[in-house]
Amino acid sequence: MKIAMVGSGYVGLVSGACFADFGHDVVCIDKDPSKIERLNNNIMPIYEPGLAELVSGNVKAGRLSFTTNLAEGIEGAQAIFIAVGTPSRRGDGHADLSYVYAVAQEVGENLKTPAVIVTKSTVPVGTGDEVERIIAETGTKVQFGVASNPEFLREGAAIGDFKRPDRIVVGVEDEWAKGVMNEVYRPLFINKAPILFTSRRSSEMIKYAANAFLAVKITFINEIADLCEKVGGNVQDVARGIGMDNRIGSKFLHAGPGYGGSCFPKDTLALLKTAEDYDSPTRIVEAVVKVNDSRKRAMGRKVVDALGGPTEARGKTAALLGLTFKPNTDDMRDAPSIAIAQTLMDAGVHVVAYDPEGMEAAAPLMPEVKMVGGAFEAVTGADVAVVVTEWDAFRAIDLERLKGALNTPVLIDLRNVFDPADARAKGFEYSSIGRP
Known part of the structure; x- marks a missing residue:
């Protein structure tokens, strides 16, 4: 199937290259022409072990391409992933969703064939509902669904994490979108990767809850380490x-x-x-x-x-x-x-x-x-x-x-x-x- 990946940063590039390696036809889209030019010359915008080789191999095989033109990139795609940045917003710390919403607007204005729009970016609860509203208000007559599919990639081990995941989380609100997402991840079924279908809001919550819990574990052991220094214990043994x-x-x-x-x-x-x-x-x-x-x-x-x-x-x-x-x-x-x-x-x-x-x-x-x-x-x-x-x-x-x-x-x-x-x-x- 054809997949469009909007955003060619860390998550989008790794995900797009891995989907292409599974046999899908993938177009990675980015507004930055210099980034796209570098990618077309196999110059990676980030350092990730094995990524350059993965990208190069799939470009040569004709399964992976790059463009700055969103309208052309999403044409015929059955799944359109939004993988743009959601940095902390200056002043209040909320996630800045302006890039996500801008993509949703542009996708709605250029959608010509049925597709599921998938938020791969890390987004707060309720973002999928807003993406759905934005696309609907563009007046598109084309069938579309909106899904949440958070990433769980560790930098430095992202390719292995994508290809051999602990779990795949997908939040959907209808059976048609669920069927499309099943097809997207069908190549991973051979590895028996568990796929968890939830509501969109539960999926969005899972990503934040997972990262927060891991941050709690790190901070907990750091405080225990400080106490170990005071009492003469060894935090590695603990x-x-x-x-x-x-x-x-x-x-x-x-x-x-x-x-x-x-x-x-x-x-x-x-x-x-x-x-x-x-x-x-x-x-x-x-x-x-x-x-x-x-x-x-x-x-x-x-x-x-x-x-x-x-x-x-x-x-x-x-x-x-x-x-x-x-x-x-x-x-x-x-x-x-x-x-x-x-x-x-x-x-x-x-x-x-x-x-x-x-x-x-x-x-x-x-x-x-x-x-x-x-x-x-x-x-x-x-x-x-x-x-x-x-x-x-x-x-x-x-x-x-x-x-x-x-x-x-x-x-x-x-x-x-x-x-x-x-x-x-x-x-x-x-x-x-x-x-x-």
């Missing part, structure tokens, strides 16, 4: 101990500098705003947002303390190893490194940084940070090395060489990458998260 309980599970129990990225920060905030609008407070999520925001700067203060405190730290240099919010991505949105670097600079500390993929995106966000071409270049002459992102390249780094390059052998491990005994045996003043 996480293993509670994670072995099937009711809790082991995932998202890795203590660190706080969550970031394209989803958790904006989605938790959007959920809070929805809860306020419906006079149904979500106090737990509210606390999580506040704790996570404060944690990032607390990690900066941890580094300042390792440099001898506010007075002694002034004029010293900190080397940040990793900038992106997680490894295997170039995404800097709400990355903890931003707040950490700013806290250090506020304390008069010079900051040097290296990241394998994120420096281009990081540079405009932290213009006073000196970006360099390698980990050892970053730490040379620095007074402390700080592991901010757990890239594989840092896990097996030569600690002897690292120590020799530093001005003072101070290592702050915000991702618990190294074994404390090994680091101290190498002569480091070593500090990690939630471990004695």
